[in-house]
Amino acid sequence: MNPKRKQRLFIILGLVSGLGVTVGLVMYALSQNINLFFTPTQIAQGDAPVAQMIRLGGMVADGTVDRDPQSLRVAFDVTDFDHNVSVSYEGILPDLFREGQGVVVQGRLSGDQFLASEVLAKHDQNYMPPEVTEALRQSGKLDQMMGGKNK
Amino acid sequence: MIPEIGHFALVLSFAVSICLATLPLYGYFTRQQGFLETAKPLALLQGFTLVVSFGVLIYGFLVHDFTIKYVADNSNLDLPWHFRMSAVWGAHEGSLLLWVLILSLWGAAVALLSRGIPNHVSALVLAVMGIIGVGFLAFTLFTSNPFVRILPFAPPNGADLNPLLQDPGLIFHPPMLYMGYVGLSVAFAFAMASLISGELNSMWARWSRPWTTVAWAFLTLGIALGSWWAYYELGWGGWWFWDPVENASLIPWLVATALMHSLAVTEKRGLFRSWTLLLAIAAFSLSLLGTFLVRSGVLTSVHAFANDPERGVFILGFLVVVIGGSLTLYAVRASKVSEPGEFGWISRESFLLFNNLILTVMAVSVLLGTLYPLLVDAVGGGKVSVGAPFFNAVFVPLTAILVSGMAFGPLSKWRQADDPRLYRPLIVTMIVSVVAGLVWPTTLGGEYSIATAFGVTIALWLAIATAADFGNKTKSFGGVRQTFVRVERGMIGMWFAHFGVAIIIFGIVMVENHTEHRDLRMGVGDTQKLGSYEVRMTELSVLRGPNYVADQATFEIYRGERLYKTVSPQKRRYNASGMVMTEASIDSGFTRDLYIAMGEPLDGGDWAVRLSVKPYVDWIWAGAFLMGLGGFISVTDKRYRQRAVEKQPESCVEGAKA
Numbered sequence: 112m113n114p115k116r117k118q119r120l121f122i123i124l125g126l127v128s129g130l131g132v133t134v135g136l137v138m139y140a141l142s143q144n145i146n147l148f149f150t151p152t153q154i155a156q157g158d159a160p161v162a163q164m165i166r167l168g169g170m171v172a173d174g175t176v177d178r179d180p181q182s183l184r185v186a187f188d189v190t191d192f193d194h195n196v197s198v199s200y201e202g203i204l205p206d207l208f209r210e211g212q213g214v215v216v217q218g219r220l221s222g223d224q225f226l227a228s229e230v231l232a233k234h235d236q237n238y239m240p241p242e243v244t245e246a247l248r249q250s251g252k253l254d255q256m257m258g259g260k261n262k
Numbered sequence: 263m264i265p266e267i268g269h270f271a272l273v274l275s276f277a278v279s280i281c282l283a284t285l286p287l288y289g290y291f292t293r294q295q296g297f298l299e300t301a302k303p304l305a306l307l308q309g310f311t312l313v314v315s316f317g318v319l320i321y322g323f324l325v326h327d328f329t330i331k332y333v334a335d336n337s338n339l340d341l342p343w344h345f346r347m348s349a350v351w352g353a354h355e356g357s358l359l360l361w362v363l364i365l366s367l368w369g370a371a372v373a374l375l376s377r378g379i380p381n382h383v384s385a386l387v388l389a390v391m392g393i394i395g396v397g398f399l400a401f402t403l404f405t406s407n408p409f410v411r412i413l414p415f416a417p418p419n420g421a422d423l424n425p426l427l428q429d430p431g432l433i434f435h436p437p438m439l440y441m442g443y444v445g446l447s448v449a450f451a452f453a454m455a456s457l458i459s460g461e462l463n464s465m466w467a468r469w470s471r472p473w474t475t476v477a478w479a480f481l482t483l484g485i486a487l488g489s490w491w492a493y494y495e496l497g498w499g500g501w502w503f504w505d506p507v508e509n510a511s512l513i514p515w516l517v518a519t520a521l522m523h524s525l526a527v528t529e530k531r532g533l534f535r536s537w538t539l540l541l542a543i544a545a546f547s548l549s550l551l552g553t554f555l556v557r558s559g560v561l562t563s564v565h566a567f568a569n570d571p572e573r574g575v576f577i578l579g580f581l582v583v584v585i586g587g588s589l590t591l592y593a594v595r596a597s598k599v600s601e602p603g604e605f606g607w608i609s610r611e612s613f614l615l616f617n618n619l620i621l622t623v624m625a626v627s628v629l630l631g632t633l634y635p636l637l638v639d640a641v642g643g644g645k646v647s648v649g650a651p652f653f654n655a656v657f658v659p660l661t662a663i664l665v666s667g668m669a670f671g672p673l674s675k676w677r678q679a680d681d682p683r684l685y686r687p688l689i690v691t692m693i694v695s696v697v698a699g700l701v702w703p704t705t706l707g708g709e710y711s712i713a714t715a716f717g718v719t720i721a722l723w724l725a726i727a728t729a730a731d732f733g734n735k736t737k738s739f740g741g742v743r744q745t746f747v748r749v750e751r752g753m754i755g756m757w758f759a760h761f762g763v764a765i766i767i768f769g770i771v772m773v774e775n776h777t778e779h780r781d782l783r784m785g786v787g788d789t790q791k792l793g794s795y796e797v798r799m800t801e802l803s804v805l806r807g808p809n810y811v812a813d814q815a816t817f818e819i820y821r822g823e824r825l826y827k828t829v830s831p832q833k834r835r836y837n838a839s840g841m842v843m844t845e846a847s848i849d850s851g852f853t854r855d856l857y858i859a860m861g862e863p864l865d866g867g868d869w870a871v872r873l874s875v876k877p878y879v880d881w882i883w884a885g886a887f888l889m890g891l892g893g894f895i896s897v898t899d900k901r902y903r904q905r906a907v908e909k910q911p912e913s914c915v916e917g918a919k920a
Contacts, residue, residue, distance in 0.1 A: 180865050203861030
């Protein structure tokens with residue numbers, strides 16, 4: 112083999128093995144860092160793992176938001192209109208957080224409480240996170256919601 | 263009547279783009295000069311018709327023409343005029359029109375500035391851009407027409423622009439970003455043109471290099487502006503969220519960065535030719551993919567609009583055609599590329615190869631992380647999301663590896679295996695950066711941070727090596743001014759850009775590891791500590807803006823006994839939409855930002871308040887600005903004009919100013 116070919120062979124071998132190792136590491140990192148999504152019904156049925164970071168999506172149930180008068184603690188229920196999950200959170204809620212609006216919360220289950228570390232509401236008020244749409248579709252309540260939501 | 267002119271101009275530009283996509287190609291394959299010659303006038307005509315069309319839409323916003331549905335949906339009588347301008351690209355239809363407008367402007371620029379390039383090459387380039395134009399104009403006209411009217415019963419007032427977008431940052435962020443995204447189509451078109459013509463020498467690299475660099479510079483500034491906007495408008499003080507849409511811009515940026523460096527090798531040494539072609543294809547394809555991800559709403563993201571899936575299907579189809587077509591052409595033709603010449607194991611070629619390798623790996627890992635939720639969902643694995651921890655785990659070490667190589671690259675020489683003595687100055691750089699990096703965290707107080715020591719070492723390593731390289735050049739040229747006059751502009755641009763990277767890294771390391779951040783309950787008269795400051799809430803009031811009502815809190819910031827500053831963050835409720843927005847108060851400084859934002863009203867008249875001190879956060883955007891500036895400086899190099907003239911002595915000189 113001439114030196115030029117040899118060099119090219121080494122470069123290609125390097126590229127392929129580098130890429131292989133990267134994809135492997137990336138996949139490993141992914142498996143450690145993904146957050147599975149659950150609906151309130153799935154959590155009520157006990158399908159969700161306890162104490163592992165997960166996401167929960169649904170609507171903020173009417174009349175359930177309860178602010179602690181002394182601190183920034185807040186509790187509310189997330190519902191898919193079949194089941195409710197009570198969520199507790201400490202901190203500032205996003206501007207579009209409101210009763211009756213779609214929300215996605217990230218956190219861990221502890222008993223039947225969902226301890227949220229992050230509350231996400233979207234920035235466009237007509238926009239519904241796909242996860243929430245999915246949760247409502249599964250509970251068969253999507254049409255009922257959409258009737259009121261979309262102009 | 264006037265909106266019809268805009269609509270008509272848009273239809274006309276669609277017709278023009280069909281001609282542009284076909285006539286020059288027909289002329290090329292049948293060897294008819296006349297058809298080939300149509301490319302430039304058609305490209306200019308396309309630019310003109312789209313400028314008219316876009317101008318009409320702007321006019322519609324300025325005069326409150328609510329018979330145009332898009333205006334009625336995104337404007338309001340109370341909206342100030344400068345936000346009405348930016349509302350033009352504030353939603354889906356208008357931003358697509360901006361996309362095609364910018365595409366046509368790039369095309370027109372190629373037509374005007376390519377006199378040094380052989381006629382058939384520029385004709386092919388314009389034809390490829392014409393094909394892209396056909397796709398996007400069809401998309402605009404058939405799925406997202408901004409000129410749809412509401413007649414005869416136009417609403418008396420509009421629905422208002424999303425309040426989030428009522429911000430000066432949004433006036434510039436989308437145009438800049440699109441200049442970058444779409445500018446990559448020029449590099450793509452040059453690559454395609456050389457594949458079509460089979461002239462796979464390194465000339466195409468020389469021609470497309472300045473275009474790629476300009477597009478890259480715009481992309482850099484566009485991403486930075488987006489990050490800055492997110493920081494003060496929507497992010498609660500965060501500057502990067504690894505949101506799918508941010509990733510969608512970062513991935514093409516990484517590939518474009520690799521492309522810029524690999525074009526250097528292809529131009530100077532004629533090496534890596536097929537790899538460079540592939541990168542040019544990848545960079546633009548990924549920016550199309552980004553458009554698809556943003557516009558189809560398949561991913562949960564802060565940018566996702568309420569979208570209909572039909573649009574996603576259209577872009578996906580177009581994506582398949584462009585990527586499939588270009589890769590097929592590549593597969594057929596690239597095997598004919600010969601790679602002359604060799605290079606030593608330790609040479610500039612090797613370092614640039616290393617750069618390309620790492621940047622590609624970065625792009626692939628961000629892409630995997632972004633698409634992973636889609637893949638899992640597609641195979642029935644349920645809904646998952648990939649968060650910041652993944653991206654940080656992958657990105658941080660790769661950046662460290664990349665930056666360690668960035669100090670060597672500029673010192674290395676082309677072709678031959680280098681004398682290791684060439685790198686001797688880096689020993690000093692290494693010692694200084696490690697020592698200073700280790701000492702730096704002790705000056706900050708608080709717990710010693712290894713992460714900071716490591717990050718600052720990396721930043722210093724790059725900054726010192728870049729500065730030393732510049733210093734050595736000034737020594738050999740005799741003075742700073744002489745250096746700037748005589749040295750290649752590309753090198754000056756590189757110093758700026760590399761130094762910018764060091765500044766960004768320093769900013770990121772400091773803000774990520776040393777932000778002091780408190781969410782508190784505060785009422786009038788309450789005082790809280792914030793870093794070395796004390797913050798007292800003195801007043802709560804209600805104000806009326808042009809199109810909103812705001813709750814405003816006034817805070818006095820004290821340093822010791824002395825009043826340092828009074829700030830007034832607001833919580834606005836916009837009249838038309840009822841949407842609530844947070845206007846944070848940010849006191850920017852060289853070494854830190856003080857960030858105060860109102861959360862939400864609590865029982866008893868108190869407010870939830872967010873207070874933070876963000877050390878060196880502005881360095882992130884300052885560094886990005888230096889990078890963009892470096893890109894613009896490097897294309898002013900005379901050789902981009904001279905080379906073209908040498909090869910084409912008969913052509914005009916003054917045209918090729920790119």
